[in-house]
Amino acid sequence: MRWSYTIGRFAGTDVKVHVTFMLLVVWLAYYQYQRAGTAAAVEYTIFFLLFFLCIVLHEFGHIRMASRFGVRTPDVILLPIGGVARLERIPEEPRQELLIALAGPAVTLAIIVLLFLAAVGTGQDVLVSDPLAGNVSLVVQLLVSNVLVLVFNLFPAFPLDGGRVLRSLLARKMGLAKATRIAGSIGQIFAVVLGIVGVMLQAPLMMLVAFFIFLGAGSEASAVATRMAGRGLQVAQMMVTDFRTIPVHATLSQAVDLLLSGEQREFPVVDNLGRTEGILTRDNLIRGLSRHGPESTVAQAMTPAAPTVTPTLSFQEALERLRSSGLPALPVGDAGGSLVGMRTLDNNTDQLLVQRARG
Ligand SMILES: [Zn+2]
Numbered sequence: 001m002r003w004s005y006t007i008g009r010f011a012g013t014d015v016k017v018h019v020t021f022m023l024l025v026v027w028l029a030y031y032q033y034q035r036a037g038t039a040a041a042v043e044y045t046i047f048f049l050l051f052f053l054c055i056v057l058h059e060f061g062h063i064r065m066a067s068r069f070g071v072r073t074p075d076v077i078l079l080p081i082g083g084v085a086r087l088e089r090i091p092e093e094p095r096q097e098l099l100i101a102l103a104g105p106a107v108t109l110a111i112i113v114l115l116f117l118a119a120v121g122t123g124q125d126v127l128v129s130d131p132l133a134g135n136v137s138l139v140v141q142l143l144v145s146n147v148l149v150l151v152f153n154l155f156p157a158f159p160l161d162g163g164r165v166l167r168s169l170l171a172r173k174m175g176l177a178k179a180t181r182i183a184g185s186i187g188q189i190f191a192v193v194l195g196i197v198g199v200m201l202q203a204p205l206m207m208l209v210a211f212f213i214f215l216g217a218g219s220e221a222s223a224v225a226t227r228m229a230g231r232g233l234q235v236a237q238m239m240v241t242d243f244r245t246i247p248v249h250a251t252l253s254q255a256v257d258l259l260l261s262g263e264q265r266e267f268p269v270v271d272n273l274g275r276t277e278g279i280l281t282r283d284n285l286i287r288g289l290s291r292h293g294p295e296s297t298v299a300q301a302m303t304p305a306a307p308t309v310t311p312t313l314s315f316q317e318a319l320e321r322l323r324s325s326g327l328p329a330l331p332v333g334d335a336g337g338s339l340v341g342m343r344t345l346d347n348n349t350d351q352l353l354v355q356r357a358r359g
Contacts, residue, residue, distance in 0.1 A: 004077050013063055013085075014075040015056065024080045025049070047138055051145050052078060054111050058149070059083040061107030062100055069096045074324070080208070082149075089320055090224075094171040094179075101164035108150045115143040158187030159216035180224040187217030226348070229355040230315030238315060238351045239332050239341035245270045246298055248277045253294035255285050255301075266329035268339055269302045276331045276339050278304040308333040309343055318343050 004016040028048060033041035056076065062085050063073040069091050076085040091097055119126050119139050126143060128136050154162040163183050170179035191214035198206030230238075246255055246267040258267065265282045280302040288301025308331050309318045322330050322343055332341035 006075075010060070011063070011067075013060075013073045016075050016077045018077055018079050020080050021052075021078045043138075047141050050138070050142055052083075054108070054142065054146055055083045055149065057111065058104045058108045058153075059085040061103040061105075062087070065100045065103035066091075069093075069100070071100075079212075080205075088324065092176070094168040094176070097171075098165060098168040101161045101168065105150055105153055105161055108146055108153070112143060112146050112150065115139055115146065119143055155190060156183075156186060157190035157213060157217070158183040159220050160187070160213065163187050163217070177224060177228045180221050184217045184221035188214055191217065226319070226352055227316055229352050230319065233315040234311065235309055235313045235315065235318045235332055235341075235343055236311035238347065239311070239343050240329075240347050241341045243268070243342050245339065246280055247271075248297070248299045248302075250298045251294065252285060252288050252292070252296055252298065252301055255280060255298055256289070256294070259285060266327070266342065266344060268331045268342060269298055270339065274339065275337060276306075276308060276333060278302040279306040279327060279329060279331060281328055303327060306330055310334065311340060319348065322348075 003019040005019070006014045006016050008015045025045065025048060029041045029045045032044040056078070059076045063076065066073055066085075066087050071091055072088045073085050074088065076083055087100075091100070116126065119137070122139075124137055124140055126140055128140055128144065153160050154165075156162040156166040158164065158167060158180075163186065166186070167176075167179045167183035170182055173179075174182075191210045194213065195207055195210035198204070198210055243264055244258060244262070244267060246258060246269055248269050248271050255267070259265065259282065267280045268276055269278045269280050271277050277299070280298055284301050284303055288296060288298075292300050306327060307321055307325055309321055311332055311334060313321075318330075322345065328346075329342050329344035331339055332343055334340050
């Protein structure tokens with residue numbers, strides 16, 4: 001995701017912070033400072049950061065469980081609405097998804113138990129009406145917030161954890177595609193209701209959360225539809241075969257001519273012997289132009305060593321490689337290493353539309 005910064009790496013997962021999250025921390029601290037002075041601002045910031053630490057721990061519950069099933073998590077991003085762990089894929093096995101979905105809330109529950117014991121052990125009242133009032137201790141504030149996180153996450157609304165639990169239970173009976181459609185629809189209905197309540201209560205955060213749930217539910221449903229449509233297909237059946245390449249020693253101004261002369265936006269970069277050296281995307285080209293100028297070479301601007309896929313690779317595998325590469329296209333090379341096609345995201349969309357029209 002753009003505008004996010006890595007603050008650390010734990011067990012193979014980058015922990016990233018989105019710039020909107022940092023702005024939220026600063027804004028809340030400033031708001032508290034104006035309202036109640038420096039001490040209150042510091043106190044509130046500490047609470048907020050510890051609260052987000054609890055959220056990161058929750059996400060690592062999902063991440064650790066996913067890694068047990070061989071699913072890696074390249075990164076987890078902190079957004080103003082919480083943490084989002086980006087799993088490489090969703091396991092096909094409904095039982096595995098169930099366990100991954102439950103692992104996060106299990107961590108939150110463990111945190112709640114510990115905080116509860118700490119609060120009760122020190123003789124504090126845990127039944128507070130306003131957890132953010134000045135006289136409530138940090139432990140109780142964190143306790144109440146984590147209870148809210150737990151309850152909220154267990155709503156059976158996709159893509160919240162509860163929605164994932166619901167999907168995995170439905171998937172046992174009716175398969176992943178239908179289960180995702182149903183769970184996705186429930187998630188979107190929930191998001192709309194939450195959004196309306198947010199407007200009525202004039203609660204901007206609630207509206208924001210509703211918006212993200214709506215988007216998440218939709219994108220997950222379409223990701224699963226993609227996977228289902230591609231079942232049994234190989235790269236050779238759905239690659240672009242009519243395309244142009246660009247020599248590695250060509251200048252960027254030649255690349256611009258090529259870009260503007262047609263619809264193709266990504267060009268495999270080849271050496272004199274026709275071997276693939278990398279890929280030149282439109283972004284590569286624009287960035288190269290502004291950094292090195294039009295007379296610099298394609299070699300200076302391209303993404304070198306773009307992963308190559310083979311024609312016999314499965315559709316899903318190729319799609320996952322394409323997604324994890326972060327590139328809009330990958331070259332397809334046969335066993336001998338010669339370039340035979342391109343696998344692009346646009347082509348993917350076209351293919352799916354065709355599949356759907358055919359029923
Ligand atoms: Zn979760």
